[in-house]
Amino acid sequence: MSEFTARYLADYQPSPYSINTIDLTIELDEHATKVRSILSITKKEESDEPLVLDGEHLILVSVSLGQQSLSPDAYQLTEQSLTIFNLPSEFTLTVETEVDPANNTALEGLYKSGDAFCTQCEAEGFRRITYYLDRPDVMAIFTTKVIADRAKFPQLLANGNPVERGELNNNKHFVTWHDPHPKPCYLFALVAGDFDLLSDQYKTASGREVLLEIFVDKGNKAKAEHAMASLKHSMKWDEDVFGLEYDLDIYMIVAVDFFNMGAMENKGLNVFNSKYVLADRESATDTDFFNIEAVIAHEYFHNWTGNRVTCRDWFQLSLKEGLTVFRDQQFSADMHSADVTRIQNVKLLRAQQFAEDAGPMSHPIRPEKVMEMNNFYTLTVYEKGAEVIRMLHTLLGQNGFRKGMDLYFDRFDGMAVTCDDFVTAMADANNRDLTLFKRWYSQSGTPELTVTQHFESASQQFTLNIEQMTPATGNQLEKLALHIPIKLELIVGEEVQTQLVELTNQSQQFQFACEQEPTVAFLCDFSAPVKVNYEQSTAALLTIIESSQNNFCVWDAGQKIMAKEIEQLVLLAGSQPSRDIERMFNAVITADYDAAFKALMLTLPSFDEMTAHISKVDPQKLISAIEKLSTFISSTFSAEFLSLYKQHSEVEHLSSSQQVGSRALANTCLRYLVKLTEHHSLVAQRYLQATDMTTKLGALQCSIKQVNDETLSLLNDFEQQWHADTLVMDKWFSLNANLNDELIFERLEQLMARDDFALTNPNRARSLIGAFAMQNNKYFHESSGKGYQFLAQQIIEMDRINPQVASRLITPLIQFEAFNEVHQSLMISQLQFIASQDNLSRDLVEKLEAALKE
Ligand code: TRP
Ligand code: ZN
16 A cells, blocks of 8 residues: 655755745636746755656646746656756746646546636645645745636636736636735635625724625525625624734635535635535524634634744644634634533534544644645644644633734744744743643643542642543654643532642642532633543532533533443443433523523533543444433433423524524424424424424434434425525435434435435535444444445545545544444454555545554
């Protein structure tokens, strides 16, 4: 397999050349787009090092130095590069290439999404458009002339401001764009198409008018309103909270259906997966609305954290991604319930990032070794990266953090820098030594804290002993102590004392003066991305639920009670749920929480959260245990669920944020009620009465988990109604992928044979194959291995079409170590089968090598 080589952070060298300006002329054509690039280049110092330009999947048409066309013996061409020798200290290089967008199914570089042309250059896609120094520390001023058929592509877009437009022969026209801000080529973008346009304006704090434009497929304009409102909220928030204004006269967003990821922050011209732009009440869920707002904010915030200050090299990806995720999380928390938002962040981290950090692709938030960069757009770099920024925020406080950000921009605006530069700015602005803290950037794995307590009644001294240990991961066997901020509460009766302690050693004792032995609410707000082993009695956990002022801890205490219960049911065959669960649910159901929080309190830890908790678990036993517990809860509290359900089904009189909470709570109650035959009829009733997608989908999700005669007819009805709406049909495919019934394998085959299914469309492929492998745990982990086999086959096919998507789909298979022997060996044999195929992508090879080594 090892035909590909890895790159190392330790080998970083700046380029001996800088590119000052690039003038692009791109004449669009389905199969033969012509790209002319004129580069003005300077040698940084006298040296004879040749210029090695990156380029892949390109047809080279010509190269000229100044006016002189170069003959093929003046340069060297390989599959990945164009090398030019004997260059003067300053020169102009003109390179002409040709590319084939219509056959570009990898969706990297220039490709077609439906009828439109668009680009995706991060991380290393620009080299599929022209030969270039495709690295983020090479920053140039871009001018882009886009030429295309006038009738088919009335809108021609690129970064910056439009400076010229005109008509050409053969029914073509052109627009020239100029971006005054020097940028790395990964932020380059071009779009050509025939879109509906939603326009608006934003006046910045300093009084400049910015034109806001969102381009969507014809007919979808009304569905862009929420994205537009979100953009304006983001712009305002960044001014208010960080003092950051937008810096161009125009900000454009284009929504496309074919996209590998969520969205891309190209300077002045964001390209979005349409899933993160389009929404209206009938077709989108409350979660969709929330996510759209968060992704719009994320890409907007990148303008400062990513674009104005960018990464020196790709190992530093978390410099922009961890920081920008932290910023979008804070924004969402300010726009909605801060507690609910925080809990959702933590659920994602525990369910997915912990698994990644314990699996074969475990890496520090700043990786040291990369084979395929696209494999490192991970939960670790993004979500754990955001947790690391949040810890700085906790250690320095809101004001200290802001001072650090201000210094960071003062020092580095317009530059390409490192994670180390960021932390140093935080340290300098606050006069703090963060040397030890920097280990978070180089150490992988989830740290585990072991906490014990001791109370000395004579001296009224309470002692917490905290030890940290990070288990060995992949190629990192030795782990060092980290600097861990721990927020906690000491609860004695009505009195709650809040503390922030800093763990900096392997083991440390913290002493507090207390009149009585307190109950400790540990790790408030989840102040560090760690696992905690702290033996607390159910009585103590119930005290936290009742008395803690930190809603994260309240929620987490409930989760601990439920997790303990599930663990017992897994480990002790034939055991029954205990009284603890009844006590907890009694307390929670009657508590005076808002509806959204109550819904979270009533939700059991998921399969994924539990696999991070119980080592080498038998997935089928885990599923049965969760099922047994939720059935027990359903029957014990059916009357309470029914009354809550009814109470929260009427939402018209509520504010829109209360409606969101009520819908979540009603859906949660329905999931319990549907386990009891006498309440089955509620599902169809709710489905038929629903006027919004959250409620409709909530009902269908109950139906597919409790499959009966009605299920397929409800799915058919939904399909009838929505067959013309691509994003809603993605939801329909996901519902099918989650069917809790043996017919699932047959069903998957039927669905893949449909005209509206295609592996070339990532959203559609993910909504069926991804949803099956990542959500339908019972059948994916079927003991015959059928589920694993299905996924392996799809990955092999997908890899020939779109390696990035294939490489994401393999995640559940490589994380086999979480499961018992039987399942591990079934998973490994499918990985070996994939590895035995010819011509696998670099993306898959990197993951297979990591998973199958030894
Ligand atoms: N920088 C993008 C973000 O906001 C990530 C991204 C979008 C991406 N498309 C991509 C990364 C394609 C790799 C490949 O997070
Ligand atoms: Zn990002």
